[in-house]
Amino acid sequence: MTRVLLTGGSGFIAAHVLESLLAHGHSVVTTVRSAQKGQQILDSHKQYGKGKLDFVIVEDISKPGAFDSAVVSDSPFEAAVHCASPYHFNAKTPEEIHQLITTAVDGTTGILKGIKSHAPTVKRVIILSSYAAMVDYGKQMTHVYTEVDWNPITNEQAYQSAPFAYLASKTFAEKAAWDFVKSEKPSFTLTSLNPPMVYGPVIHSLSSLDSINTSNVRFVSLLKGSPSTPCPPTVNYLFIDVRDLALAHVLALEKPEAENQRFLVTAGNYSNAEIAQIIGEEYPEFKDRMPVGEALKLGERPATGVNGYDNRKSIEVLGMKYxxxxxxxxxxxxxxxxxL
Incomplete structure (x- = not known):
């Protein structure tokens, strides 16, 4: 059993990471932004005592020293999994874009600084990065992406649009983490996981579908839509199931071979059209809401596939099965x- 600090435990992905860590026998303390969110997590896991699952409040991950007390535990932490980072496309003004990027970067470097200064027992750190930190829109869509790829986005480009701001936030945050390890030479190793679109069951507390995680928004649109609603263009033709991504965090924590490595974690290509087709086939009650005919073709994946990828490293080193x-x-x- 490993004592693990998990950040952002009330989020879509982190909630699954929490489940996977507990299922593998690890002891977890998760950070949350409020006592209410923490209590919701405990209430939904009543089979675990506080020795196995607890929470600590970190209201703002971007504040200096935000994690300094969170990384300290009576039973010292041996590992940390950092999932707390913003994922949205709402940053439009320069101030909003600056806030998005600062939160991502300072949150990531903040936990690394906190661990180095206050939690010397931590030997493994896993960070949730993104395929956004790999993709290069200057290359052909069919470029085969691997762990050596980095998004070349600049700070100037980050302020051009909300999507660019998000791409920059993930890229700059992951680069900052690797730069920290290189310059500070901490006693812990670093592993980053870089997933594309993340789909799968929602298990965290959700007050309404208006607050559903960004990647699953398209499902709500499809399920509430009609045949006349065009199928949205896919844009990113790679996906991973959130349960597989959660397991990847645990495997990265447990396997020595994963230390100081980057992993592109993806099940492969897909399209929004395929999502609509599957819903129509599996749920007769929603079939008449799915786009049909030419509308479906708007989201179709070309027969040759786009967003080339090579996920062999995740399969061979982590042992992933998608x-x-x-x-x-x-x-x-x-x-x-x-x-609904």
């Missing part, structure tokens, strides 16, 4: 259909 798209789609719909 769920197919159909299983991810069913997971999402089953978890949210009662809220």
């Amino acid at each position: 769920r197919p798209l159909r299983e991810s789609v069913l997971g999402v719909v089953e978890s949210i259909k009662g809220m």
Whole structure:
């Protein structure tokens, strides 16, 4: 059993990481932004005592020293998993873009600084990065992406649009983490996981579908739509099931071979059109809401595939086995259909 600090435990991905860590026998303390969110987590895991699961409040991850007390535990931490980082495309003004990037970068470097200064027992740190930190839109869509790829986005480009701001936030945050390890030479190792679109069941507390995580928004749109609603263009043709991504965090923590490595974690190509087709096939009650005919073709994946990828490292080193798209789609719909 490893004593693990998990950041952002009330989020979509981190909630699954928490489940996977507990299922593998690890002891977890998760950071949350309020006591209410922390209590919700404890209430949904009543089978675990405080020795196995607890929470600590970190209201603002971007504040200097935000994690200094969180990384200290009566039973010292041996590992940390950092999932707390903003994922949205709402930053439009220069001030909003600056806030988005600062939160991502300072949150990531902040926990590394806190561990180095106050938690010498931590030997492994896993950070949730993104395929956004790899993709280069100056290359052909079919470029085969691997762990050596980095998004070349500049600070100037980051302020051109909300999507660019998000890409920059993930890129700058991950680069800052690797730069920290290189310059500070801490006693812990670093591993980054770089997933593309993340789909799958929603298990964290959700007040309404208006606050659903960004990647699953397209499911809500499809389930509430009509045949006349065009299928949205896919843009990023790579995906991973959130349950597989959660397991990847645990495997990265447990396997020595994963130390100081980057991993592109993806099940492969997909399209929004395929999501609509699967929903229509599996759920007769929603079939008449799915885009059909030419509307469906707007989101179709070309026969040759786009967003080339090579996920062999995640399979060979971590031992990943990926769920197919159909299983991810069913997971999402089953978890949210009662809220429609």
